[in-house]
Amino acid sequence: MNAEPLIKLEDVTKAYPGVEEPAVKELNLAVNPGEILVLVGPSGCGKSTTLRLINRMIEPTGGRIIYEGQDVTKGDPNELRRRIGYVIQQIGLFPHRTIAENIATVPKLLKWPKDKINARVDELLEVVSMDPSIYRDRYPSELSGGQAQRVGVARALGADPDVLLMDEPFGAIDPITRDRLQNEFLRLQGELKKTIVFVTHDIDEAVKMGDRIAILREQSEIAQLDTPEHILTDPADEFVENFLGSGAILKTLTLRRVKDIELSPLVTLKEPFQRDQALREMSDANTNVAVLLDRNDHPTRWIDEKALNRSSSLDRAGRPITVQLQPEDTLQDALSAMLTSAAGMAVVVDARGHYLGGCTVESLAGLLIQTGQESADS
Amino acid sequence: MSTAVAITAEDAEKKPTTRRWRADSLDLVVTPALFLILTTLLIVVWNYSDFDQTTTNILEPAKLWRQFQEQLFVAFWSTVLVVVIAVPVGILVTRENVPKIKDTLVSILGLGQALPAYGLIVLFFVWLGQGAVTVIIALATFALLPVLRNTIVGLEQVDKAVIEAGKGMGMTGPQRLAKIEMPLSVPVILAGIRTATVINVGMAALAFLIGGGGLGETINAGLKLNRPTAIFVGAVLVALVALAFDFIGGLAQRYLRPKGV
Numbered sequence A: 001m002n003a004e005p006l007i008k009l010e011d012v013t014k015a016y017p018g019v020e021e022p023a024v025k026e027l028n029l030a031v032n033p034g035e036i037l038v039l040v041g042p043s044g045c046g047k048s049t050t051l052r053l054i055n056r057m058i059e060p061t062g063g064r065i066i067y068e069g070q071d072v073t074k075g076d077p078n079e080l081r082r083r084i085g086y087v088i089q090q091i092g093l094f095p096h097r098t099i100a101e102n103i104a105t106v107p108k109l110l111k112w113p114k115d116k117i118n119a120r121v122d123e124l125l126e127v128v129s130m131d132p133s134i135y136r137d138r139y140p141s142e143l144s145g146g147q148a149q150r151v152g153v154a155r156a157l158g159a160d161p162d163v164l165l166m167d168e169p170f171g172a173i174d175p176i177t178r179d180r181l182q183n184e185f186l187r188l189q190g191e192l193k194k195t196i197v198f199v200t201h202d203i204d205e206a207v208k209m210g211d212r213i214a215i216l217r218e219q220s221e222i223a224q225l226d227t228p229e230h231i232l233t234d235p236a237d238e239f240v241e242n243f244l245g246s247g248a249i250l251k252t253l254t255l256r257r258v259k260d261i262e263l264s265p266l267v268t269l270k271e272p273f274q275r276d277q278a279l280r281e282m283s284d285a286n287t288n289v290a291v292l293l294d295r296n297d298h299p300t301r302w303i304d305e306k307a308l309n310r311s312s313s314l315d316r317a318g319r320p321i322t323v324q325l326q327p328e329d330t331l332q333d334a335l336s337a338m339l340t341s342a343a344g345m346a347v348v349v350d351a352r353g354h355y356l357g358g359c360t361v362e363s364l365a366g367l368l369i370q371t372g373q374e375s376a377d378s
Numbered sequence B: 001m002s003t004a005v006a007i008t009a010e011d012a013e014k015k016p017t018t019r020r021w022r023a024d025s026l027d028l029v030v031t032p033a034l035f036l037i038l039t040t041l042l043i044v045v046w047n048y049s050d051f052d053q054t055t056t057n058i059l060e061p062a063k064l065w066r067q068f069q070e071q072l073f074v075a076f077w078s079t080v081l082v083v084v085i086a087v088p089v090g091i092l093v094t095r096e097n098v099p100k101i102k103d104t105l106v107s108i109l110g111l112g113q114a115l116p117a118y119g120l121i122v123l124f125f126v127w128l129g130q131g132a133v134t135v136i137i138a139l140a141t142f143a144l145l146p147v148l149r150n151t152i153v154g155l156e157q158v159d160k161a162v163i164e165a166g167k168g169m170g171m172t173g174p175q176r177l178a179k180i181e182m183p184l185s186v187p188v189i190l191a192g193i194r195t196a197t198v199i200n201v202g203m204a205a206l207a208f209l210i211g212g213g214g215l216g217e218t219i220n221a222g223l224k225l226n227r228p229t230a231i232f233v234g235a236v237l238v239a240l241v242a243l244a245f246d247f248i249g250g251l252a253q254r255y256l257r258p259k260g261v
């Protein structure tokens, strides 16, 4: 990336009063426009402190922070914060304000006209996949954790800031919902192209979310700053290696998405069909399972030869398909889907649930071996 | 990854919009019930006990009405005084950049409340002379603590993440106070004001001690002249006023609570 960095930290130091060692020590960091830069490191290493320095939730005790070419420490911190979205793990929705009022917070502070605010609120609710007519007038206590975090993101996007600071935004959410929110957020970022500084302590999340990752140790010292691929395949030192944990190559699976690999065509069945022809197709394809599609092309069940031969109705034959992949899912998702699926493979559907193809263990294995060799070469 | 399981998990996560049963609904029932029982007793006693001339004199309706008004006057203004002092002080001592004096303050006022109200009234009498104003100031001192303490507690129980989020979006200190902290501490502060009101209404019965009038006069006359009926009527009237104020306080707490919490 050759564009001028949007945010630059120059020798930034933060020492909390009464604490001898600074929490952040002489940190230099540049954030490029449109990228997700992930700060990842063990708890207490100074990630949150670093993030909070950028929007002046706390003031540095040394160094300079440049945003859009200007030293942020000059000027009104409130005015600065209205231009920077900020999402925290606890979300901090205003419990006495409706969802709409929550999202309208910054536009209201900026004194936008009322109808512009209303239109913006509805737009943002759509952006985070929540129906405005249902959620606009609800209160935060009526939301699930996942929905609340969506509203938190919508609120941070309120006045369309160029920069988002996110401090473990998905940290307090159950794994399944978190995974979904991460995927949604990445899709969203594909359209919005915000400049994002994203803090997490979870290396898997870092690899998944980051365009670049800064691995931090004590006092926010950068152990390695690079793309996820490079960090996973070429860790700078033992600290990074330990932090990545075992299976760094397996983690590269989170870097690629189902849409990046070629889908394998599976044998599909759809009522009404000819049993003999189905059996012939299966043997031609050298497989013993087929996917049953319903009238709308939604995959419903795995049907094997035995089930095909035995049962008269297919509605209850074979096994139900409980796990489906979408093109945006990572290959890591794909792997676990295959391992839990009854057929040892997974079906891929589009956003509306229509069948697209299949994903097999063989296709993944090939990819992994290739990655392993590349990393050994470098 | 979209899984059948995931969908049900998300559904299960959705909170139903149940109406929470609140403990303070209870006293909106109990207080009126007590009020009714006491009123019935009062009517029975008033109609069926022997009124000799002295009792009739003590319980002359015009006199009772005057005392009732005096009682309310003292209670009302002492409560107003408490609120205009304790709430701003409570706000002030909980600000980020103010030295942490709140614990000391609460302890000192705690000492004030440890004195009997009677003693406090006499102390202020020595200092300020007699009259309703002295009583109002004495009662305000006595009832300051619950309001101050609840203001502090109310402001401090506001979820720090909510304040942090407000700050992070560029709300100024006063904006955070007015739009987040105060609305979210209203229920707790109101509870303190309610307590103070009830204390003041009850303690206003002591106003007569230093010429502040009030229903205490009736009770006192009944005691001095040994007229149990007069004592009873005076005491029940004080209790009824206190119950009425408690009820109003309960209603305020219920309906001034911010929506959504």
Ligand SMILES: Nc1ncnc2c1ncn2[C@@H]1O[C@H](COP(=O)(O)OP(=O)(O)O)[C@@H](O)[C@H]1O
Residues within 6 Å of the ligand: A016, A017, A019, A023, A041, A042, A043, A044, A045, A046, A047, A048, A049, A050
């Ligand atoms: N307000 C504060 N006062 C004093 N020390 C603090 C404060 N906030 C954080 N720290 C200390 O600074 C260090 C870095 O904290 P933090 O930035 O929150 O780490 P992380 O987000 O990486 O877990 C920790 O040692 C923490 O104890």
Ligand SMILES: [Mg+2]
Residues within 6 Å of the ligand: A047, A048, A049
């Ligand atoms: Mg942190």
